[in-house]
Amino acid sequence: MTASLEVVETTVTARRPLDVAMTLHPLQRGKGDPCHQRAVDGSIWRTSVQPSGPVTYRLTQSDRHTVHCQAWGEGARDLADGLNRLVGEQDECEDFAPEHPILAEAHRRFPHLRLGRTDRVMEALVPAILEQRVHGIAAFASWRRLVWKFGTPAPGPAPDGMRVPPTAHVWRRVPSWEFHRANVDPGRARTIVRCAQVADRLEKIVDLSPEQATRRLMSIPGVGIWTAAEVTQRALGDADALSVGDYHLASMVGWSLLGKPLDDAEMVAYLEPVRPHRYRAVRLLLVSGNAIKPKFGPRTPVVDHSWH
Known part of the structure:
Protein backbone atom coordinates (compact mmCIF):
# COMPACT_ATOMS: atom_id res chain seq x y z
CA MET A 1 0.00 0.00 0.00
CA CYS A 93 -19.01 30.94 23.57
CA GLU A 94 -19.49 30.97 27.34
CA ASP A 95 -19.66 34.77 27.29
CA PHE A 96 -22.35 34.83 24.59
CA ALA A 97 -25.59 35.88 26.28
CA PRO A 98 -27.83 37.65 23.74
CA GLU A 99 -30.71 39.69 25.11
CA HIS A 100 -32.92 39.58 22.04
CA PRO A 101 -35.49 36.81 22.66
CA ILE A 102 -35.11 35.32 19.17
CA LEU A 103 -31.34 35.00 19.53
CA ALA A 104 -31.60 33.82 23.13
CA GLU A 105 -34.07 31.09 22.17
CA ALA A 106 -31.96 30.04 19.17
CA HIS A 107 -28.90 29.81 21.40
CA ARG A 108 -30.85 27.65 23.84
CA ARG A 109 -32.13 25.36 21.08
CA PHE A 110 -28.79 25.00 19.29
CA PRO A 111 -26.09 24.60 21.95
CA HIS A 112 -24.29 22.33 19.48
CA LEU A 113 -23.64 25.16 17.00
CA ARG A 114 -19.86 25.36 16.75
CA LEU A 115 -17.66 27.59 14.62
CA GLY A 116 -14.79 25.53 13.26
CA ARG A 117 -11.57 26.73 11.68
CA THR A 118 -9.74 25.14 8.77
CA ASP A 119 -6.44 27.06 9.10
CA ARG A 120 -6.34 27.06 5.27
CA VAL A 121 -6.55 30.62 3.99
CA MET A 122 -6.41 30.27 0.20
CA GLU A 123 -9.08 27.56 0.29
CA ALA A 124 -11.44 30.11 1.84
CA LEU A 125 -10.15 33.14 -0.04
CA VAL A 126 -10.48 31.99 -3.66
CA PRO A 127 -14.17 30.96 -3.38
CA ALA A 128 -14.92 34.19 -1.52
CA ILE A 129 -13.39 36.23 -4.35
CA LEU A 130 -15.43 34.25 -6.87
CA GLU A 131 -18.57 35.17 -4.90
CA GLN A 132 -17.87 38.92 -4.99
CA ARG A 133 -20.72 40.91 -6.57
CA VAL A 134 -22.28 37.93 -8.39
CA HIS A 135 -25.12 35.50 -7.82
CA GLY A 136 -24.15 32.48 -5.73
CA ILE A 137 -25.26 30.11 -8.50
CA ALA A 138 -22.75 31.66 -10.91
CA ALA A 139 -19.95 31.69 -8.31
CA PHE A 140 -20.48 28.03 -7.42
CA ALA A 141 -20.42 27.09 -11.10
CA SER A 142 -17.14 28.98 -11.56
CA TRP A 143 -15.63 27.20 -8.56
CA ARG A 144 -16.68 23.78 -9.89
CA ARG A 145 -15.24 24.43 -13.33
CA LEU A 146 -11.93 25.76 -12.05
CA VAL A 147 -11.45 22.99 -9.49
CA TRP A 148 -12.26 20.33 -12.09
CA LYS A 149 -9.86 21.92 -14.57
CA PHE A 150 -6.94 22.75 -12.27
CA GLY A 151 -7.44 20.63 -9.16
CA THR A 152 -6.09 17.11 -8.72
CA PRO A 153 -7.74 13.73 -8.06
CA ALA A 154 -8.69 13.16 -4.44
CA PRO A 155 -6.38 10.62 -2.76
CA GLY A 156 -7.75 7.49 -1.13
CA PRO A 157 -11.26 6.03 -1.51
CA ALA A 158 -12.96 9.35 -2.20
CA PRO A 159 -16.49 9.34 -3.68
CA ASP A 160 -16.78 9.80 -7.41
CA GLY A 161 -16.40 13.39 -8.56
CA MET A 162 -14.22 14.65 -5.72
CA ARG A 163 -11.15 16.78 -6.45
CA VAL A 164 -8.45 18.48 -4.38
CA PRO A 165 -8.53 22.29 -4.81
CA PRO A 166 -5.67 23.92 -6.72
CA THR A 167 -2.62 25.07 -4.80
CA ALA A 168 -1.53 28.71 -4.77
CA HIS A 169 1.22 27.77 -7.24
CA VAL A 170 -1.46 26.58 -9.68
CA TRP A 171 -3.78 29.56 -9.12
CA ARG A 172 -0.92 31.91 -10.02
CA ARG A 173 -0.66 30.26 -13.43
CA VAL A 174 -4.30 29.94 -14.45
CA PRO A 175 -4.53 31.65 -17.87
CA SER A 176 -6.86 34.62 -18.19
CA TRP A 177 -8.92 32.82 -20.84
CA GLU A 178 -9.60 29.94 -18.43
CA PHE A 179 -11.00 32.38 -15.88
CA HIS A 180 -13.05 33.85 -18.74
CA ARG A 181 -14.42 30.43 -19.70
CA ALA A 182 -15.35 29.89 -16.06
CA ASN A 183 -17.43 33.10 -16.12
CA VAL A 184 -14.99 35.04 -13.93
CA ASP A 185 -14.52 38.68 -14.91
CA PRO A 186 -11.00 40.15 -15.18
CA GLY A 187 -11.26 42.03 -11.87
CA ARG A 188 -11.93 38.93 -9.79
CA ALA A 189 -9.39 36.93 -11.80
CA ARG A 190 -6.66 39.49 -11.12
CA THR A 191 -7.50 39.47 -7.40
CA ILE A 192 -7.16 35.69 -7.22
CA VAL A 193 -3.78 35.82 -8.96
CA ARG A 194 -2.57 38.65 -6.70
CA CYS A 195 -3.53 36.67 -3.61
CA ALA A 196 -1.87 33.53 -4.94
CA GLN A 197 1.35 35.47 -5.51
CA VAL A 198 1.55 36.31 -1.79
CA ALA A 199 -0.10 33.13 -0.54
CA ASP A 200 2.74 32.25 1.82
CA ARG A 201 2.26 35.56 3.62
CA LEU A 202 -1.52 35.21 3.67
CA GLU A 203 -1.46 31.66 5.04
CA LYS A 204 0.38 33.00 8.09
CA ILE A 205 -2.65 35.03 9.20
CA VAL A 206 -3.87 31.94 11.06
CA ASP A 207 -1.31 32.88 13.73
CA LEU A 208 -2.58 36.45 14.01
CA SER A 209 -5.53 37.99 15.82
CA PRO A 210 -8.68 38.38 13.71
CA GLU A 211 -8.10 42.13 13.55
CA GLN A 212 -4.53 41.73 12.30
CA ALA A 213 -5.61 39.01 9.87
CA THR A 214 -8.31 41.26 8.45
CA ARG A 215 -5.86 44.12 7.91
CA ARG A 216 -3.41 41.85 6.11
CA LEU A 217 -6.11 40.45 3.85
CA MET A 218 -7.45 43.90 3.02
CA SER A 219 -3.97 45.09 2.08
CA ILE A 220 -4.42 43.11 -1.15
CA PRO A 221 -6.17 45.17 -3.86
CA GLY A 222 -9.56 43.61 -4.56
CA VAL A 223 -10.02 42.16 -1.06
CA GLY A 224 -12.51 44.22 0.92
CA ILE A 225 -14.20 43.91 4.28
CA TRP A 226 -16.79 41.39 3.04
CA THR A 227 -14.21 39.07 1.51
CA ALA A 228 -11.95 39.31 4.56
CA ALA A 229 -14.84 38.41 6.86
CA GLU A 230 -15.80 35.41 4.73
CA VAL A 231 -12.21 34.17 5.03
CA THR A 232 -11.71 34.73 8.76
CA GLN A 233 -15.05 33.06 9.50
CA ARG A 234 -13.82 29.84 7.91
CA ALA A 235 -10.04 29.83 8.21
CA LEU A 236 -9.84 31.35 11.71
CA GLY A 237 -13.25 30.46 13.15
CA ASP A 238 -13.76 34.17 13.92
CA ALA A 239 -17.07 34.41 15.79
CA ASP A 240 -17.25 38.18 15.26
CA ALA A 241 -16.54 38.35 11.51
CA LEU A 242 -19.59 40.18 10.18
CA SER A 243 -19.95 40.10 6.38
CA VAL A 244 -20.56 43.81 5.92
CA GLY A 245 -21.44 44.56 2.32
CA ASP A 246 -23.35 41.33 1.74
CA TYR A 247 -26.25 41.84 -0.66
CA HIS A 248 -28.80 40.23 1.68
CA LEU A 249 -27.35 40.17 5.19
CA ALA A 250 -28.29 43.57 6.63
CA SER A 251 -31.84 43.29 5.36
CA MET A 252 -32.15 39.74 6.71
CA VAL A 253 -30.89 40.74 10.15
CA GLY A 254 -33.29 43.68 10.23
CA TRP A 255 -36.37 41.73 9.19
CA SER A 256 -35.50 38.81 11.46
CA LEU A 257 -34.86 40.80 14.63
CA LEU A 258 -36.74 44.09 14.13
CA GLY A 259 -39.37 43.39 11.51
CA LYS A 260 -37.90 45.98 9.13
CA PRO A 261 -34.88 46.20 6.80
CA LEU A 262 -31.55 47.66 7.86
CA ASP A 263 -28.63 48.96 5.85
CA ASP A 264 -25.04 47.97 6.62
CA ALA A 265 -24.34 50.83 9.02
CA GLU A 266 -27.56 50.21 10.92
CA MET A 267 -26.83 46.47 11.13
CA VAL A 268 -23.35 47.10 12.52
CA ALA A 269 -24.75 49.46 15.16
CA TYR A 270 -27.62 47.13 16.07
CA LEU A 271 -25.37 44.08 16.53
CA GLU A 272 -22.78 45.95 18.61
CA PRO A 273 -24.14 44.53 21.91
CA VAL A 274 -23.40 40.95 20.81
CA ARG A 275 -19.76 41.68 19.92
CA PRO A 276 -17.52 39.58 19.79
CA HIS A 277 -20.13 37.09 18.56
CA ARG A 278 -21.79 38.89 15.66
CA TYR A 279 -21.10 36.10 13.15
CA ARG A 280 -22.33 33.56 15.69
CA ALA A 281 -25.58 35.51 15.97
CA VAL A 282 -26.02 35.43 12.18
CA ARG A 283 -25.34 31.68 12.08
CA LEU A 284 -27.91 31.13 14.83
CA LEU A 285 -30.54 32.99 12.82
CA LEU A 286 -29.80 30.78 9.82
CA VAL A 287 -29.64 27.37 11.49
CA SER A 288 -32.66 28.03 13.70
CA GLY A 289 -34.91 28.90 10.76
CA ASN A 290 -35.53 32.40 12.14
CA ALA A 291 -33.84 34.19 9.24
CA ILE A 292 -36.46 36.26 7.40
CA LYS A 293 -36.14 38.34 4.25
CA PRO A 294 -39.35 39.12 2.32
CA LYS A 295 -39.13 39.11 -1.47
CA PHE A 296 -40.27 42.37 -3.01
CA GLY A 297 -38.81 42.15 -6.51
CA PRO A 298 -37.04 40.00 -9.07
CA ARG A 299 -34.10 37.86 -8.07
CA THR A 300 -30.56 39.04 -8.69
CA PRO A 301 -29.75 38.09 -12.29
CA VAL A 302 -27.08 35.52 -13.04
CA VAL A 303 -24.57 37.40 -15.18
CA ASP A 304 -22.64 35.51 -17.85
CA HIS A 305 -19.19 37.06 -18.40
CA SER A 306 -17.96 34.30 -20.68
CA TRP A 307 -19.68 35.41 -23.90
CA HIS A 308 -17.73 38.66 -24.38
Missing part, protein backbone atom coordinates in the same frame (compact mmCIF):
# COMPACT_ATOMS: atom_id res chain seq x y z
CA THR A 2 1.39 3.40 -0.93
CA ALA A 3 1.62 6.24 1.58
CA SER A 4 -1.16 8.11 -0.21
CA LEU A 5 -3.59 5.23 0.49
CA GLU A 6 -2.73 4.66 4.13
CA VAL A 7 -5.53 5.78 6.41
CA VAL A 8 -4.90 7.99 9.44
CA GLU A 9 -7.69 7.68 11.99
CA THR A 10 -8.45 10.23 14.71
CA THR A 11 -11.28 10.70 17.21
CA VAL A 12 -12.29 13.91 18.94
CA THR A 13 -14.40 13.74 22.09
CA ALA A 14 -15.86 17.17 22.72
CA ARG A 15 -16.69 18.75 26.06
CA ARG A 16 -19.88 20.34 24.74
CA PRO A 17 -22.35 18.94 22.19
CA LEU A 18 -21.47 19.45 18.55
CA ASP A 19 -22.93 18.83 15.11
CA VAL A 20 -20.19 18.30 12.55
CA ALA A 21 -22.49 18.71 9.53
CA MET A 22 -23.71 22.06 10.85
CA THR A 23 -20.19 23.21 11.65
CA LEU A 24 -18.78 22.34 8.24
CA HIS A 25 -21.77 23.55 6.22
CA PRO A 26 -20.27 27.04 5.53
CA LEU A 27 -17.30 25.34 3.87
CA GLN A 28 -19.45 23.86 1.10
CA ARG A 29 -19.62 25.95 -2.08
CA GLY A 30 -22.92 24.82 -3.57
CA LYS A 31 -24.43 21.36 -3.87
CA GLY A 32 -22.00 20.25 -6.57
CA ASP A 33 -18.82 21.31 -4.74
CA PRO A 34 -16.13 18.80 -5.83
CA CYS A 35 -14.32 19.41 -2.52
CA HIS A 36 -17.27 18.61 -0.24
CA GLN A 37 -19.82 15.79 -0.30
CA ARG A 38 -22.32 14.45 2.22
CA ALA A 39 -22.89 10.71 1.81
CA VAL A 40 -26.22 8.94 2.24
CA ASP A 41 -24.99 7.54 5.58
CA GLY A 42 -24.56 11.09 6.90
CA SER A 43 -20.77 11.15 6.75
CA ILE A 44 -18.98 14.24 5.43
CA TRP A 45 -16.26 13.84 2.80
CA ARG A 46 -13.90 16.72 2.10
CA THR A 47 -10.60 17.43 0.38
CA SER A 48 -7.92 19.97 1.23
CA VAL A 49 -4.30 20.92 0.65
CA GLN A 50 -2.46 20.85 3.97
CA PRO A 51 1.11 22.15 4.44
CA SER A 52 2.37 18.60 3.89
CA GLY A 53 0.20 17.92 0.82
CA PRO A 54 -3.27 16.91 -0.39
CA VAL A 55 -5.74 15.03 1.78
CA THR A 56 -9.15 13.40 1.54
CA TYR A 57 -10.98 12.99 4.82
CA ARG A 58 -14.23 11.45 6.01
CA LEU A 59 -15.97 12.64 9.17
CA THR A 60 -18.59 10.60 11.02
CA GLN A 61 -20.37 11.44 14.25
CA SER A 62 -21.34 8.58 16.55
CA ASP A 63 -22.98 10.72 19.24
CA ARG A 64 -23.35 14.39 20.17
CA HIS A 65 -19.82 14.52 21.61
CA THR A 66 -17.77 12.20 19.39
CA VAL A 67 -16.40 12.72 15.87
CA HIS A 68 -14.29 10.15 14.05
CA CYS A 69 -12.03 11.08 11.13
CA GLN A 70 -10.41 8.92 8.48
CA ALA A 71 -7.85 10.71 6.29
CA TRP A 72 -5.83 9.68 3.24
CA GLY A 73 -2.97 11.39 1.46
CA GLU A 74 0.21 13.25 2.22
CA GLY A 75 -1.67 15.82 4.30
CA ALA A 76 -3.46 13.28 6.50
CA ARG A 77 -1.29 13.85 9.58
CA ASP A 78 -1.66 17.64 9.39
CA LEU A 79 -5.42 17.27 9.03
CA ALA A 80 -5.58 14.96 12.03
CA ASP A 81 -3.51 17.37 14.14
CA GLY A 82 -6.03 20.17 13.47
CA LEU A 83 -9.20 18.09 13.74
CA ASN A 84 -10.32 19.52 17.08
CA ARG A 85 -10.14 23.04 15.63
CA LEU A 86 -11.91 21.99 12.43
CA VAL A 87 -14.94 20.56 14.24
CA GLY A 88 -15.18 23.52 16.63
CA GLU A 89 -13.97 21.88 19.81
CA GLN A 90 -11.95 25.01 20.63
CA ASP A 91 -14.83 27.39 19.88
CA GLU A 92 -15.61 29.30 23.07
Whole structure:
Protein backbone atom coordinates (compact mmCIF):
# COMPACT_ATOMS: atom_id res chain seq x y z
CA MET A 1 0.00 0.00 0.00
CA THR A 2 1.39 3.40 -0.93
CA ALA A 3 1.62 6.24 1.58
CA SER A 4 -1.16 8.11 -0.21
CA LEU A 5 -3.59 5.23 0.49
CA GLU A 6 -2.73 4.66 4.13
CA VAL A 7 -5.53 5.78 6.41
CA VAL A 8 -4.90 7.99 9.44
CA GLU A 9 -7.69 7.68 11.99
CA THR A 10 -8.45 10.23 14.71
CA THR A 11 -11.28 10.70 17.21
CA VAL A 12 -12.29 13.91 18.94
CA THR A 13 -14.40 13.74 22.09
CA ALA A 14 -15.86 17.17 22.72
CA ARG A 15 -16.69 18.75 26.06
CA ARG A 16 -19.88 20.34 24.74
CA PRO A 17 -22.35 18.94 22.19
CA LEU A 18 -21.47 19.45 18.55
CA ASP A 19 -22.93 18.83 15.11
CA VAL A 20 -20.19 18.30 12.55
CA ALA A 21 -22.49 18.71 9.53
CA MET A 22 -23.71 22.06 10.85
CA THR A 23 -20.19 23.21 11.65
CA LEU A 24 -18.78 22.34 8.24
CA HIS A 25 -21.77 23.55 6.22
CA PRO A 26 -20.27 27.04 5.53
CA LEU A 27 -17.30 25.34 3.87
CA GLN A 28 -19.45 23.86 1.10
CA ARG A 29 -19.62 25.95 -2.08
CA GLY A 30 -22.92 24.82 -3.57
CA LYS A 31 -24.43 21.36 -3.87
CA GLY A 32 -22.00 20.25 -6.57
CA ASP A 33 -18.82 21.31 -4.74
CA PRO A 34 -16.13 18.80 -5.83
CA CYS A 35 -14.32 19.41 -2.52
CA HIS A 36 -17.27 18.61 -0.24
CA GLN A 37 -19.82 15.79 -0.30
CA ARG A 38 -22.32 14.45 2.22
CA ALA A 39 -22.89 10.71 1.81
CA VAL A 40 -26.22 8.94 2.24
CA ASP A 41 -24.99 7.54 5.58
CA GLY A 42 -24.56 11.09 6.90
CA SER A 43 -20.77 11.15 6.75
CA ILE A 44 -18.98 14.24 5.43
CA TRP A 45 -16.26 13.84 2.80
CA ARG A 46 -13.90 16.72 2.10
CA THR A 47 -10.60 17.43 0.38
CA SER A 48 -7.92 19.97 1.23
CA VAL A 49 -4.30 20.92 0.65
CA GLN A 50 -2.46 20.85 3.97
CA PRO A 51 1.11 22.15 4.44
CA SER A 52 2.37 18.60 3.89
CA GLY A 53 0.20 17.92 0.82
CA PRO A 54 -3.27 16.91 -0.39
CA VAL A 55 -5.74 15.03 1.78
CA THR A 56 -9.15 13.40 1.54
CA TYR A 57 -10.98 12.99 4.82
CA ARG A 58 -14.23 11.45 6.01
CA LEU A 59 -15.97 12.64 9.17
CA THR A 60 -18.59 10.60 11.02
CA GLN A 61 -20.37 11.44 14.25
CA SER A 62 -21.34 8.58 16.55
CA ASP A 63 -22.98 10.72 19.24
CA ARG A 64 -23.35 14.39 20.17
CA HIS A 65 -19.82 14.52 21.61
CA THR A 66 -17.77 12.20 19.39
CA VAL A 67 -16.40 12.72 15.87
CA HIS A 68 -14.29 10.15 14.05
CA CYS A 69 -12.03 11.08 11.13
CA GLN A 70 -10.41 8.92 8.48
CA ALA A 71 -7.85 10.71 6.29
CA TRP A 72 -5.83 9.68 3.24
CA GLY A 73 -2.97 11.39 1.46
CA GLU A 74 0.21 13.25 2.22
CA GLY A 75 -1.67 15.82 4.30
CA ALA A 76 -3.46 13.28 6.50
CA ARG A 77 -1.29 13.85 9.58
CA ASP A 78 -1.66 17.64 9.39
CA LEU A 79 -5.42 17.27 9.03
CA ALA A 80 -5.58 14.96 12.03
CA ASP A 81 -3.51 17.37 14.14
CA GLY A 82 -6.03 20.17 13.47
CA LEU A 83 -9.20 18.09 13.74
CA ASN A 84 -10.32 19.52 17.08
CA ARG A 85 -10.14 23.04 15.63
CA LEU A 86 -11.91 21.99 12.43
CA VAL A 87 -14.94 20.56 14.24
CA GLY A 88 -15.18 23.52 16.63
CA GLU A 89 -13.97 21.88 19.81
CA GLN A 90 -11.95 25.01 20.63
CA ASP A 91 -14.83 27.39 19.88
CA GLU A 92 -15.61 29.30 23.07
CA CYS A 93 -19.01 30.94 23.57
CA GLU A 94 -19.49 30.97 27.34
CA ASP A 95 -19.66 34.77 27.29
CA PHE A 96 -22.35 34.83 24.59
CA ALA A 97 -25.59 35.88 26.28
CA PRO A 98 -27.83 37.65 23.74
CA GLU A 99 -30.71 39.69 25.11
CA HIS A 100 -32.92 39.58 22.04
CA PRO A 101 -35.49 36.81 22.66
CA ILE A 102 -35.11 35.32 19.17
CA LEU A 103 -31.34 35.00 19.53
CA ALA A 104 -31.60 33.82 23.13
CA GLU A 105 -34.07 31.09 22.17
CA ALA A 106 -31.96 30.04 19.17
CA HIS A 107 -28.90 29.81 21.40
CA ARG A 108 -30.85 27.65 23.84
CA ARG A 109 -32.13 25.36 21.08
CA PHE A 110 -28.79 25.00 19.29
CA PRO A 111 -26.09 24.60 21.95
CA HIS A 112 -24.29 22.33 19.48
CA LEU A 113 -23.64 25.16 17.00
CA ARG A 114 -19.86 25.36 16.75
CA LEU A 115 -17.66 27.59 14.62
CA GLY A 116 -14.79 25.53 13.26
CA ARG A 117 -11.57 26.73 11.68
CA THR A 118 -9.74 25.14 8.77
CA ASP A 119 -6.44 27.06 9.10
CA ARG A 120 -6.34 27.06 5.27
CA VAL A 121 -6.55 30.62 3.99
CA MET A 122 -6.41 30.27 0.20
CA GLU A 123 -9.08 27.56 0.29
CA ALA A 124 -11.44 30.11 1.84
CA LEU A 125 -10.15 33.14 -0.04
CA VAL A 126 -10.48 31.99 -3.66
CA PRO A 127 -14.17 30.96 -3.38
CA ALA A 128 -14.92 34.19 -1.52
CA ILE A 129 -13.39 36.23 -4.35
CA LEU A 130 -15.43 34.25 -6.87
CA GLU A 131 -18.57 35.17 -4.90
CA GLN A 132 -17.87 38.92 -4.99
CA ARG A 133 -20.72 40.91 -6.57
CA VAL A 134 -22.28 37.93 -8.39
CA HIS A 135 -25.12 35.50 -7.82
CA GLY A 136 -24.15 32.48 -5.73
CA ILE A 137 -25.26 30.11 -8.50
CA ALA A 138 -22.75 31.66 -10.91
CA ALA A 139 -19.95 31.69 -8.31
CA PHE A 140 -20.48 28.03 -7.42
CA ALA A 141 -20.42 27.09 -11.10
CA SER A 142 -17.14 28.98 -11.56
CA TRP A 143 -15.63 27.20 -8.56
CA ARG A 144 -16.68 23.78 -9.89
CA ARG A 145 -15.24 24.43 -13.33
CA LEU A 146 -11.93 25.76 -12.05
CA VAL A 147 -11.45 22.99 -9.49
CA TRP A 148 -12.26 20.33 -12.09
CA LYS A 149 -9.86 21.92 -14.57
CA PHE A 150 -6.94 22.75 -12.27
CA GLY A 151 -7.44 20.63 -9.16
CA THR A 152 -6.09 17.11 -8.72
CA PRO A 153 -7.74 13.73 -8.06
CA ALA A 154 -8.69 13.16 -4.44
CA PRO A 155 -6.38 10.62 -2.76
CA GLY A 156 -7.75 7.49 -1.13
CA PRO A 157 -11.26 6.03 -1.51
CA ALA A 158 -12.96 9.35 -2.20
CA PRO A 159 -16.49 9.34 -3.68
CA ASP A 160 -16.78 9.80 -7.41
CA GLY A 161 -16.40 13.39 -8.56
CA MET A 162 -14.22 14.65 -5.72
CA ARG A 163 -11.15 16.78 -6.45
CA VAL A 164 -8.45 18.48 -4.38
CA PRO A 165 -8.53 22.29 -4.81
CA PRO A 166 -5.67 23.92 -6.72
CA THR A 167 -2.62 25.07 -4.80
CA ALA A 168 -1.53 28.71 -4.77
CA HIS A 169 1.22 27.77 -7.24
CA VAL A 170 -1.46 26.58 -9.68
CA TRP A 171 -3.78 29.56 -9.12
CA ARG A 172 -0.92 31.91 -10.02
CA ARG A 173 -0.66 30.26 -13.43
CA VAL A 174 -4.30 29.94 -14.45
CA PRO A 175 -4.53 31.65 -17.87
CA SER A 176 -6.86 34.62 -18.19
CA TRP A 177 -8.92 32.82 -20.84
CA GLU A 178 -9.60 29.94 -18.43
CA PHE A 179 -11.00 32.38 -15.88
CA HIS A 180 -13.05 33.85 -18.74
CA ARG A 181 -14.42 30.43 -19.70
CA ALA A 182 -15.35 29.89 -16.06
CA ASN A 183 -17.43 33.10 -16.12
CA VAL A 184 -14.99 35.04 -13.93
CA ASP A 185 -14.52 38.68 -14.91
CA PRO A 186 -11.00 40.15 -15.18
CA GLY A 187 -11.26 42.03 -11.87
CA ARG A 188 -11.93 38.93 -9.79
CA ALA A 189 -9.39 36.93 -11.80
CA ARG A 190 -6.66 39.49 -11.12
CA THR A 191 -7.50 39.47 -7.40
CA ILE A 192 -7.16 35.69 -7.22
CA VAL A 193 -3.78 35.82 -8.96
CA ARG A 194 -2.57 38.65 -6.70
CA CYS A 195 -3.53 36.67 -3.61
CA ALA A 196 -1.87 33.53 -4.94
CA GLN A 197 1.35 35.47 -5.51
CA VAL A 198 1.55 36.31 -1.79
CA ALA A 199 -0.10 33.13 -0.54
CA ASP A 200 2.74 32.25 1.82
CA ARG A 201 2.26 35.56 3.62
CA LEU A 202 -1.52 35.21 3.67
CA GLU A 203 -1.46 31.66 5.04
CA LYS A 204 0.38 33.00 8.09
CA ILE A 205 -2.65 35.03 9.20
CA VAL A 206 -3.87 31.94 11.06
CA ASP A 207 -1.31 32.88 13.73
CA LEU A 208 -2.58 36.45 14.01
CA SER A 209 -5.53 37.99 15.82
CA PRO A 210 -8.68 38.38 13.71
CA GLU A 211 -8.10 42.13 13.55
CA GLN A 212 -4.53 41.73 12.30
CA ALA A 213 -5.61 39.01 9.87
CA THR A 214 -8.31 41.26 8.45
CA ARG A 215 -5.86 44.12 7.91
CA ARG A 216 -3.41 41.85 6.11
CA LEU A 217 -6.11 40.45 3.85
CA MET A 218 -7.45 43.90 3.02
CA SER A 219 -3.97 45.09 2.08
CA ILE A 220 -4.42 43.11 -1.15
CA PRO A 221 -6.17 45.17 -3.86
CA GLY A 222 -9.56 43.61 -4.56
CA VAL A 223 -10.02 42.16 -1.06
CA GLY A 224 -12.51 44.22 0.92
CA ILE A 225 -14.20 43.91 4.28
CA TRP A 226 -16.79 41.39 3.04
CA THR A 227 -14.21 39.07 1.51
CA ALA A 228 -11.95 39.31 4.56
CA ALA A 229 -14.84 38.41 6.86
CA GLU A 230 -15.80 35.41 4.73
CA VAL A 231 -12.21 34.17 5.03
CA THR A 232 -11.71 34.73 8.76
CA GLN A 233 -15.05 33.06 9.50
CA ARG A 234 -13.82 29.84 7.91
CA ALA A 235 -10.04 29.83 8.21
CA LEU A 236 -9.84 31.35 11.71
CA GLY A 237 -13.25 30.46 13.15
CA ASP A 238 -13.76 34.17 13.92
CA ALA A 239 -17.07 34.41 15.79
CA ASP A 240 -17.25 38.18 15.26
CA ALA A 241 -16.54 38.35 11.51
CA LEU A 242 -19.59 40.18 10.18
CA SER A 243 -19.95 40.10 6.38
CA VAL A 244 -20.56 43.81 5.92
CA GLY A 245 -21.44 44.56 2.32
CA ASP A 246 -23.35 41.33 1.74
CA TYR A 247 -26.25 41.84 -0.66
CA HIS A 248 -28.80 40.23 1.68
CA LEU A 249 -27.35 40.17 5.19
CA ALA A 250 -28.29 43.57 6.63
CA SER A 251 -31.84 43.29 5.36
CA MET A 252 -32.15 39.74 6.71
CA VAL A 253 -30.89 40.74 10.15
CA GLY A 254 -33.29 43.68 10.23
CA TRP A 255 -36.37 41.73 9.19
CA SER A 256 -35.50 38.81 11.46
CA LEU A 257 -34.86 40.80 14.63
CA LEU A 258 -36.74 44.09 14.13
CA GLY A 259 -39.37 43.39 11.51
CA LYS A 260 -37.90 45.98 9.13
CA PRO A 261 -34.88 46.20 6.80
CA LEU A 262 -31.55 47.66 7.86
CA ASP A 263 -28.63 48.96 5.85
CA ASP A 264 -25.04 47.97 6.62
CA ALA A 265 -24.34 50.83 9.02
CA GLU A 266 -27.56 50.21 10.92
CA MET A 267 -26.83 46.47 11.13
CA VAL A 268 -23.35 47.10 12.52
CA ALA A 269 -24.75 49.46 15.16
CA TYR A 270 -27.62 47.13 16.07
CA LEU A 271 -25.37 44.08 16.53
CA GLU A 272 -22.78 45.95 18.61
CA PRO A 273 -24.14 44.53 21.91
CA VAL A 274 -23.40 40.95 20.81
CA ARG A 275 -19.76 41.68 19.92
CA PRO A 276 -17.52 39.58 19.79
CA HIS A 277 -20.13 37.09 18.56
CA ARG A 278 -21.79 38.89 15.66
CA TYR A 279 -21.10 36.10 13.15
CA ARG A 280 -22.33 33.56 15.69
CA ALA A 281 -25.58 35.51 15.97
CA VAL A 282 -26.02 35.43 12.18
CA ARG A 283 -25.34 31.68 12.08
CA LEU A 284 -27.91 31.13 14.83
CA LEU A 285 -30.54 32.99 12.82
CA LEU A 286 -29.80 30.78 9.82
CA VAL A 287 -29.64 27.37 11.49
CA SER A 288 -32.66 28.03 13.70
CA GLY A 289 -34.91 28.90 10.76
CA ASN A 290 -35.53 32.40 12.14
CA ALA A 291 -33.84 34.19 9.24
CA ILE A 292 -36.46 36.26 7.40
CA LYS A 293 -36.14 38.34 4.25
CA PRO A 294 -39.35 39.12 2.32
CA LYS A 295 -39.13 39.11 -1.47
CA PHE A 296 -40.27 42.37 -3.01
CA GLY A 297 -38.81 42.15 -6.51
CA PRO A 298 -37.04 40.00 -9.07
CA ARG A 299 -34.10 37.86 -8.07
CA THR A 300 -30.56 39.04 -8.69
CA PRO A 301 -29.75 38.09 -12.29
CA VAL A 302 -27.08 35.52 -13.04
CA VAL A 303 -24.57 37.40 -15.18
CA ASP A 304 -22.64 35.51 -17.85
CA HIS A 305 -19.19 37.06 -18.40
CA SER A 306 -17.96 34.30 -20.68
CA TRP A 307 -19.68 35.41 -23.90
CA HIS A 308 -17.73 38.66 -24.38
